Amino acid sequence: MKVSALLTSAGINIGLCVLLWFLYSILRKQPGNVCVYFGRRLAQGRIGFDNPICFDRLFPSPSWIVKAWATSEEEILAVGGLDAVVFLRILVFSIRIFSIAAVVCLLLVLPLNYFGQEMIHKQIPSESLDVFTIANVKEGSRWLWAHCLALYIISFSACLLLYFEYRSIAKLRLAHITKSSPNPSHFTILVRSIPWSAEESYGDSVKKFFMNYHASSYLSHQMVYHSGTIQKLMDDAEKMYKKLAELKNTAANQMCEPSLVRCGLCGEMTNSFKLLANEAESVHDKEKPVLDQLKSDLKEKESGAAFVFFKTRYAAIVASHVLQSPNPMLWVTDLAPGPHDVYWSNLWIPYRQLWIRKIATLVAATVFMFLFLIPVTFVQGLSQLDQLQQMLPFLKGLLKKKFVDEVVTGYLPSVILMLFLLSVPPMMMLFSAIEGNISRSGRKRSACCKVLYFLIWNVFFVNVLSGSVISQINAISSPKDIPTQLAKVVPRQATFFMTYVLTSGWVGLSSEVMQLYALICNFFNRYILWKKEVSPDYILSFPYHTEVPKVLLFGLLGFTCSILAPLILPFLLVYYFLGYIVYRNQFLNVYVTKYESGGQFWPIAHNTTIFSLVLSQIIAIGVFGLKRSPIASGFTFPLVILTLLFNEYCRQRFFPIFKSYSAQDFIEMDRQDEASGRMEEIYEQLLSAYCQFSAASTENFKTQDSVRSDGNHDSEDMNSGEAAICMRKLWMLQCISGKEDDNKH
């Protein structure tokens, strides 16, 4: 590929980007698109729909860029949570390290590459891009120490920056935990695999177990019901309610005060309905068989999982960490996810299935990863013009035209690849859901890892290896040859990666800011279906599982290509700068944060960066070997070891903070709350925090959104009307079963 082809590609992409940003600047001002571009504000009710039509609406303005740029980290933290801050920190880290890399490589390495061979240079535009890569350096050149030095500088700066980032994010996480308002998940554990017994229900077993072994700290519990049966139960309750309504006319009128509404199908319903106890006596005889029926129904629907609430955070963390039963497959405890973070439909999965589910999804994801080779190899074929001509001989005339040539080699392959890649995140989300994650954030994190492995394998390795070898499987099976093989082909594939940054990176960002899919849906709804009301389905949570891997993949490309083909770095820097603006804007305006993982994406980013560093060092060793510079090769070895040691140190020093909470923090928090007398209030909130019901009733909503191309089907906002119905049904159900419970006590 020639410089002019690259410039053409860059030109097309810059044009596309400018066009899209221009369009965005106008479209965002249209009142009809409010639900597309201001979902978050809409959810908070902080924006109106009907702005007056004014002249300003028809002109683009860069004010949003200024706004996104000027927003402080505190605001982002308040708006998007810690995960958003961590994501932006990944971008900032990338900008910093690639700025350093760009300075070092463009000043030191690029000239050496360009003047590496004694040759007559053509004019720059018609120069091959290979001239700018390390492939142009003579074998046995003495100047390779400069490449080695550049690698050292990049590696050391990267480690230093990583260390400071890890430290500061760990601090942020600790502050986030200790300084936030009381979080129900800190007081709650999820117990799974409750042993089944013929004599007592799951609920009674839970109560008995925790009253026995954790008597001093046990507060209450809430059973998890088999998903799907809830709806049926609610229908039953409604019928029952109608029957009872007639009976109740003879009884006291205050019964079932709406003010008693409490969320959650708690097994422990002793508090809420005390006032019913006396008044209901009279109706009791008549309704008894009906109630008994309902109660036994309810007990039958209980699954072997429950949320258990504790009086202190420390008690909860203790119960979640310690092996409860001598049979490790029973009474399995974990800290509960946050109320909005719970992935209800996975909770009732029998615990003994989980390990086999994990293995099965791992195998499925791996198979998917390898089957994906087929379209990618095809795409790779497209980028090699002569192969395309052979395959489709009738195109010969067309392909000989210079412009078409440049478009095909520089642009088309990446676009096709990108389209294929769009199908990956939903697949991985599906795998992660089947895997049995108990939290939405856990599912997203798991999908994030899967997408990341997928991208690294399919975009980097397969492209690199299939560029030279047809059967990639051979490549994995001889690990010894991989460095040499990579060293041979990575510099050659650098041009492909540059175009990949342009298409997938730049244009990807622009389409992210445009929200094309949501925009089209909105247009369709408004002007084809003539729906006037704004549906809140578009209010999405941030797709970390697609964006984090993307950003990290570009990091991988940057590190591996930096000393081999430094020309990629300016393109990459532009990508990261654009990303910084775009994602800040999106966090502020578009996405809603309903749940978060508390910065747990950072360890993924850290590990991936270390992997990228080590990979680039290994490739460098291979390259130095090929260039017959054993000294440079030898000097790079210690760098690999130092990088790995650094990683191990960080794993020891920081990683446990992201895995668990510390006793010291939790005890201090408990003490503060006890001292301020807030505990009672917290307990009350706690008992109504986990609400399987509302989630179940919104399962219907979810499907509307699940077709979205990036697999981001997480919008469980409830329509207020539906919510009201749900609450009413729930209240009825509780009236019925709660009263019965009370009579017993």
Added chain:
Amino acid sequence: MKVSALLTSAGINIGLCVLLWFLYSILRKQPGNVCVYFGRRLAQGRIGFDNPICFDRLFPSPSWIVKAWATSEEEILAVGGLDAVVFLRILVFSIRIFSIAAVVCLLLVLPLNYFGQEMIHKQIPSESLDVFTIANVKEGSRWLWAHCLALYIISFSACLLLYFEYRSIAKLRLAHITKSSPNPSHFTILVRSIPWSAEESYGDSVKKFFMNYHASSYLSHQMVYHSGTIQKLMDDAEKMYKKLAELKNTAANQMCEPSLVRCGLCGEMTNSFKLLANEAESVHDKEKPVLDQLKSDLKEKESGAAFVFFKTRYAAIVASHVLQSPNPMLWVTDLAPGPHDVYWSNLWIPYRQLWIRKIATLVAATVFMFLFLIPVTFVQGLSQLDQLQQMLPFLKGLLKKKFVDEVVTGYLPSVILMLFLLSVPPMMMLFSAIEGNISRSGRKRSACCKVLYFLIWNVFFVNVLSGSVISQINAISSPKDIPTQLAKVVPRQATFFMTYVLTSGWVGLSSEVMQLYALICNFFNRYILWKKEVSPDYILSFPYHTEVPKVLLFGLLGFTCSILAPLILPFLLVYYFLGYIVYRNQFLNVYVTKYESGGQFWPIAHNTTIFSLVLSQIIAIGVFGLKRSPIASGFTFPLVILTLLFNEYCRQRFFPIFKSYSAQDFIEMDRQDEASGRMEEIYEQLLSAYCQFSAASTENFKTQDSVRSDGNHDSEDMNSGEAAICMRKLWMLQCISGKEDDNKH
């Protein structure tokens, strides 16, 4: 190798074994050898030294065999602890599975191998051993399904037996934990990486921290002192004591009652010396500067580690499991090892060094493993007679003799290999000590794993691979080819493994029962140095780190060779039967159990067996591939997957029991002790259980034993004279510092 050569080798070994067992039967009756053969009974004082000389002493008798056979598992458990039972269970499991394998393979597979080719068979003695291996089966033979079936039977029986063993050992472990007498280690945690502060000593920090965060359950603590400085401290104390003695003549006479002696350099010495408080007032002024000096000395010698005692087992397990501080590198807690199990000299290692120590020893052990190739390759060369003749041409005449030929090919290589292998366990013990294990059992377990990897690599893989390829490194670097390569060479190397079983297995067992090294030392002491008194240095703990890997290695050989060369199975069965007798005898008579890991060798055995099974299945796939039987090959694949799934299930179901204790058990135990009012008594025992002093003073003893060839330098029994001195010194030290402490309170 021919059948006759094998028989010669077997003959020599049987002769040697019979001779050694014969000798043992006589030698064990000689009173002079009591300390060699009855160390355990000697340690318990249950045997006298001077039996009358009687006629019976000169004749061998098999009574010990009968005794060893008849001993019940309960007795073994009482005598050797759970680890001994687990070790014997490994043997029993091996006997069972290889009995099944022998029946299946000798009846089904062996005839098929022998009549696999249409050939005229020679007389059995001059038949090549290869005729009995799978190498003799025709390519594309239909009878390979029998091999596949045999593999299925063996794999399924092995998994079934493994499951039942795992279950029963897990039960044993739980019973061992719950039903044993109160164990100080259950109440104690080891805290490392106590943060250093200029204002207060480590001891004060510990007290402050645990009084603050674990006030309700904290009992006391005991600092760990820098190893080596203890002796100096004791010397100082003795000087001090002499000075004080003069002063004390003027004070009360009851001071420093010997009955107050308490072990351990506790930071908390408030209980023991209360009676001193008043009487010492008068001397206080004069001795104050001296005492201050000693106390500040003592505080300076404190390391950043301490044992913390809790009031209940549950509190200890909680404190050991939960992350204490928001900085994971501070206040690191683990459940403490048992008092005799503590490896004191590793406790004061700064915690932040540990991860790097672990990596360093891992690297060192790996390098050692690979450098070992050199002598092994040489040994392998010896077994190939023509190479030997080429190397040492003057031996040509000698080597042509038939008997010499048979000895050299059948016997010598294994002996040399065995001699080299003797140096491995001490090295691995050293590595495991440097690694920073806090307990002796942990060190032994870690060494056991290292020796196991070493043996599997160097005895199995290197022998197999160097049989055909000179550079083994090539073999690891192309994992895809390994199955085929193994399939080619394992059947050929089967004869070597048979002789290995004979020499290393049978003769190894006989020399184990003979205790050659201890016997020679004893002889040297008694008849050359004319020492009459019996030193207790010979009382050793069982060398699990050499014996477990050995037994498991033979299992590996058995599984991999079973369907390829079934002739190995009878030899193996004999080995396991002999081992069963010998090891039971040794547990009963020779070895002392001072500490134990609570059955933690079983997971190692389980995992190794699974590895062996999978390896043999992979080799079978390779062999079926080579023999062009794709159906058999295809049928074996699911077996590999099923075996791995079975392993994963066991890991989920049983492994956590071996990693941790359950809250349920510990709470029940606490309740029982509280109900029976034993708690106060337990607390008292607890405070004197951990005694850094006695261990430190016996470090001198240890060196006498550490030269023993199997690296088993664990005999820390104290000579009673030395112990008395140690106790006196300790008592002095405590008098001095305890009184001072008391005055403060």
